[in-house]
Amino acid sequence: MSSSAKPLLSVRGVQKSFTMHLRGETRLDVVDDVSFDLAPGECVVLGGPSGVGKSSILRMIYGNYAVDDGEILVREGDGGFADLAGGDPRLVIRLRRDVIGYVSQFLRAVPRVGALDVVAEPLLSRGIDRDEARERARALLRRLNLPEALHELPPATFSGGEKQRVNIARGFITDHPILLLDEPTASLDAENRDIVCEMIEAKTSAGTAILGIFHDEVVRERIATRTIDVTAFSARRAAA
Amino acid sequence: MSDAPLLSVRDLSKRYGARVGCEDISFDLWPGEVLAIVGESGSGKTTLLNCVSTRLQPSSGAVSYRMRDGVLRDLAELGEAERRFLMRTDWGFVHQNPADGLRMRVSAGANVGERLMAIGERHYGRLRETATDWLGRVEIAEDRIDDRPVAFSGGMRQRLQVARNLVTKPRLVFMDEPTGGLDVSVQARLLDLLRSLVSELGLSVIIVTHDLAVARLLSQRMIVMKGGRVVESGLTDRVLDDPHHAYTQLLVASIPES
Amino acid sequence: MSATTPTYAFAYLDEQTKRMIRRAILKAITIPGYQVPFASREMPMPYGWGTGGVQVTASIIGPNDVLKVIDQGADDTTNAVSIRAFFERTAGVATTTRTTEATIVQTRHRVPETPLAEGQTIVFQVPIPEPLRFLEPRETETRVMHALEEYGLMHVKLYEDIARHGHIATTYAYPVKVEGRYVMDPSPIPKFDNPKMHRSPALQLFGAGREKRIYAVPPYTEVVSLDFEDHPFRIQSFDRPCALCGADDVYLDEVVTDDRGGRMFVCSDTDHCEDRRAKGFTGEQVHQEAAE
Numbered sequence: 001m002s003s004s005a006k007p008l009l010s011v012r013g014v015q016k017s018f019t020m021h022l023r024g025e026t027r028l029d030v031v032d033d034v035s036f037d038l039a040p041g042e043c044v045v046l047g048g049p050s051g052v053g054k055s056s057i058l059r060m061i062y063g064n065y066a067v068d069d070g071e072i073l074v075r076e077g078d079g080g081f082a083d084l085a086g087g088d089p090r091l092v093i094r095l096r097r098d099v100i101g102y103v104s105q106f107l108r109a110v111p112r113v114g115a116l117d118v119v120a121e122p123l124l125s126r127g128i129d130r131d132e133a134r135e136r137a138r139a140l141l142r143r144l145n146l147p148e149a150l151h152e153l154p155p156a157t158f159s160g161g162e163k164q165r166v167n168i169a170r171g172f173i174t175d176h177p178i179l180l181l182d183e184p185t186a187s188l189d190a191e192n193r194d195i196v197c198e199m200i201e202a203k204t205s206a207g208t209a210i211l212g213i214f215h216d217e218v219v220r221e222r223i224a225t226r227t228i229d230v231t232a233f234s235a236r237r238a239a240a
Numbered sequence: 241m242s243d244a245p246l247l248s249v250r251d252l253s254k255r256y257g258a259r260v261g262c263e264d265i266s267f268d269l270w271p272g273e274v275l276a277i278v279g280e281s282g283s284g285k286t287t288l289l290n291c292v293s294t295r296l297q298p299s300s301g302a303v304s305y306r307m308r309d310g311v312l313r314d315l316a317e318l319g320e321a322e323r324r325f326l327m328r329t330d331w332g333f334v335h336q337n338p339a340d341g342l343r344m345r346v347s348a349g350a351n352v353g354e355r356l357m358a359i360g361e362r363h364y365g366r367l368r369e370t371a372t373d374w375l376g377r378v379e380i381a382e383d384r385i386d387d388r389p390v391a392f393s394g395g396m397r398q399r400l401q402v403a404r405n406l407v408t409k410p411r412l413v414f415m416d417e418p419t420g421g422l423d424v425s426v427q428a429r430l431l432d433l434l435r436s437l438v439s440e441l442g443l444s445v446i447i448v449t450h451d452l453a454v455a456r457l458l459s460q461r462m463i464v465m466k467g468g469r470v471v472e473s474g475l476t477d478r479v480l481d482d483p484h485h486a487y488t489q490l491l492v493a494s495i496p497e498s
Numbered sequence: 499m500s501a502t503t504p505t506y507a508f509a510y511l512d513e514q515t516k517r518m519i520r521r522a523i524l525k526a527i528t529i530p531g532y533q534v535p536f537a538s539r540e541m542p543m544p545y546g547w548g549t550g551g552v553q554v555t556a557s558i559i560g561p562n563d564v565l566k567v568i569d570q571g572a573d574d575t576t577n578a579v580s581i582r583a584f585f586e587r588t589a590g591v592a593t594t595t596r597t598t599e600a601t602i603v604q605t606r607h608r609v610p611e612t613p614l615a616e617g618q619t620i621v622f623q624v625p626i627p628e629p630l631r632f633l634e635p636r637e638t639e640t641r642v643m644h645a646l647e648e649y650g651l652m653h654v655k656l657y658e659d660i661a662r663h664g665h666i667a668t669t670y671a672y673p674v675k676v677e678g679r680y681v682m683d684p685s686p687i688p689k690f691d692n693p694k695m696h697r698s699p700a701l702q703l704f705g706a707g708r709e710k711r712i713y714a715v716p717p718y719t720e721v722v723s724l725d726f727e728d729h730p731f732r733i734q735s736f737d738r739p740c741a742l743c744g745a746d747d748v749y750l751d752e753v754v755t756d757d758r759g760g761r762m763f764v765c766s767d768t769d770h771c772e773d774r775r776a777k778g779f780t781g782e783q784v785h786q787e788a789a790e
Binding site for chain 2: 633642646648650660661725
Binding site: 018019020021022059063064065066087089090092093110111112113124125 | 270428429431432435439457460461474475477478481482484485486489490493
């Protein structure tokens with residue numbers, strides 16, 4: 001708890017396991033007693049070897065994975081905290097719209113929707129005018145060096161790096177107070193990786209709290225204000 | 241999204257003698273929300289849809305709906321005239337087979353205009369204009385307005401059915417496997433169209449589908465049914481990415497990764 | 499043949515049947531335009547020959563009535579002659595071809611040109627009483643639609659007409675709304691005759707024998723033809739007068755006069771035409787004959 005500012009996100013005693021009913025009820029414990037805070041302007045990196053549960057933590061905070069036990073308290077616009085660990089779908093939908101942004105490892109492309117509209121969509125759902133949303137989306141895609149010719153095309157046929165830049169633009173276009181990043185720079189070249197780092201720095205200096213996973217050491221060194229070693233929460237270690 | 245649910249389903253059951261259609265179903269639907277009901281054939285999802293939409297009388301339980309005047313009404317207590325009026329103005333129903341939802345022997349224009357004529361539109365020119373506009377919105381060429389749906393492809397028929405339902409600006413639309421029976425590429429086009437219409441018009445939708453990809457693309461929340469009961473429900477991407485019930489895990493494991 | 503055949507009840511039907519039909523008629527009169535089911539009898543003539551109209555006429559006719567029967571406006575076609583003979587033989591009533599003299603007019607497909615008066619009754623022969631059947635074949639559903647006044651479908655039919663022909667192309671059995679409530683099929687009369695039904699002083703009864711339905715329009719009842727604001731109801735107009743009597747405000751039939759393509763247009767209402775000619779009116783055909 002290095003930051004003295006009031007946290008935007010407070011994770012308390014979170015536990016996660018998977019029960020595979022089709023594999024003879026195998027129980028797979030992922031993490032146990034995950035607890036940390038995230039304050040405005042921080043860029044906290046989740047560290048630890050692969051398979052230790054870093055992505056699962058991000059996904060739980062985004063409401064994409066259910067939580068077995070514990071609390072995930074998220075500060076809303078009115079200053080109150082909502083616990084999304086309860087899994088109330090409408091609460092999660094509201095928090096995703098207003099508070100928590102997420103850039104996944106892979107873009108889940110919607111058929112027939114052009115890149116520009118994919119990026120603009122989060123603004124539209126917040127009631128921003130279509131023309132303005134598309135303009136801002138265009139600016140962001142330009143900044144990420146996505147060729148103009150691709151802007152109106154559906155990303156399904158794009159290369160991995162191109163898809164990922166669309167995905168990053170979609171995550172960065174809003175001013176969500178909390179941004180979750182799952183390996184956003186993994187398939188990018190050095191130049192674009194630098195741009196993404198600049199964008200992250202711009203976000204944190206504007207007060208956005210970022211929680212991310214970055215395998216790239218150079219990136220980690222550059223942007224992390226704090227690192228949380230997820231090994232400490234690993235349920236497998238605890239079970240062993 | 242408003243705080244008051246648009247539709248509330250409580251302890252709804254439908255039995256056919258000893259056989260269970262659906263049992264003890266409860267859920268709420270909020271304005272602007274898309275709810276998917278998934279499950280294999282025989283799981284009771286269509287029975288549930290028909291009970292909720294008053295096309296079938298439940299054996300027990302209640303369905304209430306917030307009418308346009310803001311009053312929550314028990315649908316079982318609506319008079320027949322009121323119920324039918326609700327169904328053709330504030331509600332829509334998109335059938336899997338377009339022939340069940342269209343008049344196959346009258347023109348596309350009349351199919352779109354029928355609901356308007358039913359509520360008293362008596363100006364041919366305005367009907368034409370509205371029909372033309374809606375055909376455009378569902379990507380049917382304007383010059384097909386006087387053709388009958390029998391001359392349309394499956395995808396066009398389904399899009400026409402959508403237009404016919406949306407012309408009265410309903411707040412709630414029921415869909416029963418709307419993409420079933422269509423080619424994959426045609427499906428994608430229809431789904432994309434539904435997705436944009438739903439968000440543009442702020443529709444609330446209950447969609448029955450056995451196709452998890454359809455549920456993922458269109459819905460925010462989903463209900464998984466098996467043997468007439470709800471085995472799992474929640475945020476759509478949570479249910480699909482972290483399925484808890486054995487049956488949901490089986491469903492999810494059955495689709496190839498993409 | 500003019501004497502009553504003693505083996506028949508008056509006007510053929512037994513008294514119980516007539517009472518049953520009269521009850522249906524009374525109910526029909528109290529709910530203008532509503533189709534009342536009745537236990538239609540087998541009549542000694544085939545369906546399509548006016549069995550519904552004949553049963554209605556048989557139930558309301560009395561010994562002092564004067565009956566006129568027309569088929570497409572004519573008193574002298576097979577159908578009209580047969581039905582007239584039927585009542586002459588079974589009821590012994592007086593018959594006429596003069597509209598003004600008749601107390602009961604049974605008709606197939608026309609309303610006489612001479613306006614009907616108070617005290618007269620016109621009985622229509624109806625093949626298909628249900629106006630909604632064109633688009634909704636289920637009787638259970640059409641009954642509900644009538645009950646709930648769901649008449650959008652009628653306009654769908656008219657819409658289709660305009661879309662296909664540029665105007666409302668329905669020329670006969672043109673649907674009407676009765677007293678602002680029930681939509682009714684006026685039987686296959688030309689739409690030319692629809693306005694004659696509106697606020698008519700005569701009682702108008704409709705009998706459908708095969709379909710077992712009776713409906714009615716009491717005197718002075720609103721009968722409005724359905725239409726669109728921008729495609730208002732219009733009756734047929736003819737670009738020439740009757741070749742025989744010169745009338746230009748009547749419904750005309752086309753008559754083929756020879757096998758070389760010769761034709762003429764004459765009043766479909768034979769009584770009206772004869773009446774006018776008796777009064778000295780003449781048409782083009784008469785002029786030509788006089789010239790030859």
